Amino acid sequence: MSGQDVNLVLRSTRVVTPEGTRPASVAVAGGTIDAVLPYDADVPAGARLEDFGDDVLLPGLVDTHVHVNDPGRTEWEGFWTATRAAAAGGITTLLDMPLNSLPPTTTVKNLRTKQGVAGPKAHVDTGFWGGAIPSNVKDLRPLYEAGVFGFKCFLSPSGVEEFPELDQEQLARSMAEIAGFGGLLIVHAEDPHHLADAPQRPGPAYADFLASRPRDAENTAIEGLIAHARRLNARVHVLHLSSSDALPLIAAAKREGVRVTVESCPHFLTLTAEEVPDGATEFKCCPPIREAANQDALWAGLADGTIDCVVSDHSPCTTDLKTSDFASAWGGISSLQLGLPAIWTEARRRGHSLDDVVRWMSAAPAELAGLTRKGAIEAGRDADFAVLAPEATFTVDPAELFHRNQVTAYAGKTLHGVVRSSWLRGVRIASDGELAEPTGRLLERDR
Numbered sequence: 001m002s003g004q005d006v007n008l009v010l011r012s013t014r015v016v017t018p019e020g021t022r023p024a025s026v027a028v029a030g031g032t033i034d035a036v037l038p039y040d041a042d043v044p045a046g047a048r049l050e051d052f053g054d055d056v057l058l059p060g061l062v063d064t065h066v067h068v069n070d071p072g073r074t075e076w077e078g079f080w081t082a083t084r085a086a087a088a089g090g091i092t093t094l095l096d097m098p099l100n101s102l103p104p105t106t107t108v109k110n111l112r113t114k115q116g117v118a119g120p121k122a123h124v125d126t127g128f129w130g131g132a133i134p135s136n137v138k139d140l141r142p143l144y145e146a147g148v149f150g151f152k153c154f155l156s157p158s159g160v161e162e163f164p165e166l167d168q169e170q171l172a173r174s175m176a177e178i179a180g181f182g183g184l185l186i187v188h189a190e191d192p193h194h195l196a197d198a199p200q201r202p203g204p205a206y207a208d209f210l211a212s213r214p215r216d217a218e219n220t221a222i223e224g225l226i227a228h229a230r231r232l233n234a235r236v237h238v239l240h241l242s243s244s245d246a247l248p249l250i251a252a253a254k255r256e257g258v259r260v261t262v263e264s265c266p267h268f269l270t271l272t273a274e275e276v277p278d279g280a281t282e283f284k285c286c287p288p289i290r291e292a293a294n295q296d297a298l299w300a301g302l303a304d305g306t307i308d309c310v311v312s313d314h315s316p317c318t319t320d321l322k323t324s325d326f327a328s329a330w331g332g333i334s335s336l337q338l339g340l341p342a343i344w345t346e347a348r349r350r351g352h353s354l355d356d357v358v359r360w361m362s363a364a365p366a367e368l369a370g371l372t373r374k375g376a377i378e379a380g381r382d383a384d385f386a387v388l389a390p391e392a393t394f395t396v397d398p399a400e401l402f403h404r405n406q407v408t409a410y411a412g413k414t415l416h417g418v419v420r421s422s423w424l425r426g427v428r429i430a431s432d433g434e435l436a437e438p439t440g441r442l443l444e445r446d447r
Contacts, residue, residue: 005029006044012057016358028383031425060092060384062365065311071117072102077316079121085402087123087430089337090386090419098131099163106131107139108146122440132174147444149369150184156192179234186237189221202327204279209326213288215243222246226253235259240313242287244297251306261308266342267333281322281329283409309364312339334408341417383426392418
C-alpha cells in the first residue's frame, strides 16, 4: 500500500472481490483502488474510514444497454434522470444506445451532439454505442476512432424511422467493415420474416402479443448472425436474449470458437408471461417476456456461462405511449434503478450468490465493452462501488423512482437488496436516495 497517498478506506465484513467474498478493507488513492487489505488493516494517517458493517461492498455495476433518449426525445428520459436512477440503483457506469434520441448516434457529428448534452448532466460515467444502419457504412470507422464502444443494429424494424434495420446483405457488409478494424457489433436479433408471418391481433390480450413475437424469430436471426460471424471471424453480441430455444445453438457456436457473446435482462429473468395482466403494457418489450419454463432455461444458460451478462435494456417512454393495446403501445421496460434488487431477489431464490450477480452485472459487461478500469474490486481499478443490504427488502413504489416517467413493470413487487450508497472514483454519489451533484465522466473506448 502506498500509505501516504491513501485518502479513503472502505471496510466491510463482506467485500465481493474476483477471488470471492471476504472481510476486507479497500484502500483508495486518487479515485483508484490502491489495495484490497485484510479487514483489520491499519488506516493510514490522514485517511477517512467508512465502515459498512455487514452491508456488502460490491464493485459498481456496469450497464451496457441503456436508452437515454437525450436529446430529441428527452421527455421520455434524459441524462440527468437516467444517471440519477442508475446511481440510486448501484450502477456507476452505463453505455447509451444509439437510437431513440434525435439525432441517433450514426455519425461523428451526432456523437458529439450527444456528448455535449450528456457531459453536464451525468451522475455516473457514461459511454456511447454507435449505430449501424443501411446508409452509414462509411461512418463506422470514423465513429470507432471517435471513441464509441461498438455498433448496434436491428434485423427487424426498430420502431423509429430514423434508425432502420439491416437486411442480410447490409448486415454482412456492416459486419465485415466492423470486423476489419476489430470492432464489436451488437445485434437486436429478431427475423423480420418470422415476425411478418406471425398472427397480428391488436388489443389488450398479452397472449396475442406473445404470439406476434415468436421464439422462431429470435432463433432464426441468431442462427444467421452466428453464420456471418463464423465466416467473417467477426465479434458479435446478441442483445436481450429472450428465447431459451437459442441457447444450444449459442453454446455450440462458442465451443466452436465463434466470437459470440450474449446478454439477457432482468425482466426476462424475473417476470413471466403468466403473470402479465391483459392491458398491462408496462410489461411490453421486444422480444417479449416469455413463459416460466423458458425463464428456467434462461437461468440455466446464465449458470453455465452460455449467457454472459445481465443488463437492463432500460427503454422508457412517456406514460401516454403505454396504451392498453399491446400492438400499438411503446415496447420497453423501465428498470434502470431496479435491476440489481430484481436479479438478486430471483438469484438468491435459485441458490446463486452475490458473487454470481457481480460477475453477470459488473465484471462481464465491463469486459464486453473493454472497460478495463471497471467491474472489479482490485488494485488499479476505478474506486467505483455499490453498498448493498442484501437481506433488507422494499416494495417498489413508482413514485420513488428517479426515472423521468415513473412507469415500471415492477410496481408493487417486494424485492430483496437495498442499495445504501454508490461511489464513483472514491466519492459518494448516492446515499439512501439522496443524490450528489453530477460528477460522471464521458467515457471513450481505449484506443
